[in-house]
Amino acid sequence: EPEVTQTPSHQVTQMGQEVILRCVPISNHLYFYWYRQILGQKVEFLVSFYNNEISEKSEIFDDQFSVERPDGSNFTLKIRSTKLEDSAMYFCASSGQRSSGNTIYFGEGSWLTVV
Amino acid sequence: AQTVTQSQPEMSVQEAETVTLSCTYDTSESDYYLFWYKQPPSRQMILVIRQEAYKQQNATENRFSVNFQKAAKSFSLKISDSQLGDAAMYFCAWGPFYKLSFGAGTTVTVRA
Numbered sequence: 445e446p447e448v449t450q451t452p453s454h455q456v457t458q459m460g461q462e463v464i465l466r467c468v469p470i471s472n473h474l475y476f477y478w479y480r481q482i483l484g485q486k487v488e489f490l491v492s493f494y495n496n497e498i499s500e501k502s503e504i505f506d507d508q509f510s511v512e513r514p515d516g517s518n519f520t521l522k523i524r525s526t527k528l529e530d531s532a533m534y535f536c537a538s539s540g541q542r543s544s545g546n547t548i549y550f551g552e553g554s555w556l557t558v559v
Numbered sequence: 560a561q562t563v564t565q566s567q568p569e570m571s572v573q574e575a576e577t578v579t580l581s582c583t584y585d586t587s588e589s590d591y592y593l594f595w596y597k598q599p600p601s602r603q604m605i606l607v608i609r610q611e612a613y614k615q616q617n618a619t620e621n622r623f624s625v626n627f628q629k630a631a632k633s634f635s636l637k638i639s640d641s642q643l644g645d646a647a648m649y650f651c652a653w654g655p656f657y658k659l660s661f662g663a664g665t666t667v668t669v670r671a
Contacts (some may be wrong), residue, residue, distance in 0.1 A: 488661070
């Protein structure tokens with residue numbers, strides 16, 4: 445079964461450093477997402493991406509964050525100058541055509557620890 | 560603001576028995592989707608079941624079924640014949656096509 449893959453599974457970084465989280469969405473999907481889950485809290489929407497541009501973003505997704513689809517397969521989340529409160533599990537997700545319904549498939553997550 | 564409420568932080572069920580998890584949501588939109596995701600200790604988000612708001616028929620997936628009450632904005636999940644592997648955190652999620660809002664989750668423990 446097709447799946448969303450994410451790398452790295454776990455990353456530890458120093459506060460103030462830049463981090464890039466990588467994702468390979470399901471190959472025929474067109475909509476891509478990043479969500480995050482701070483330990484013990486609910487999953488929160490960060491951003492959605494379609495047709496090479498951001499289609500929706502939350503208030504969490506400020507100038508510190510950026511997303512990119514550098515080629516035909518990868519989808520990345522960059523966090524500039526990480527803060528302690530950025531420590532969380534970051535989930536990449538993807539979904540297909542709207543006509544096929546809105547089933548959003550999640551990757552296994554990238555656990556980011558900022559120290 | 561759209562909100563999703565899961566009023567049961569924890570639920571316990573005997574193996575082979577049935578458990579029902581509650582979820583309510585608040586929206587003024589008419590076209591949306593509802594989901595239940597399972598998150599085991601590995602923290603992966605696994606889709607359990609989905610429901611389109613325009614469909615009156617309740618979705619079922621093997622031992623999992625939902626009771627969707629659109630007027631009441633309620634979307635409960637029933638797990639029948641519970642198995643040890645069902646133990647996990649379960650999240651209810653609501654969304655239009657382009658994003659989801661999640662509830663706080665319900666931890667399900669299964670007693671052998």
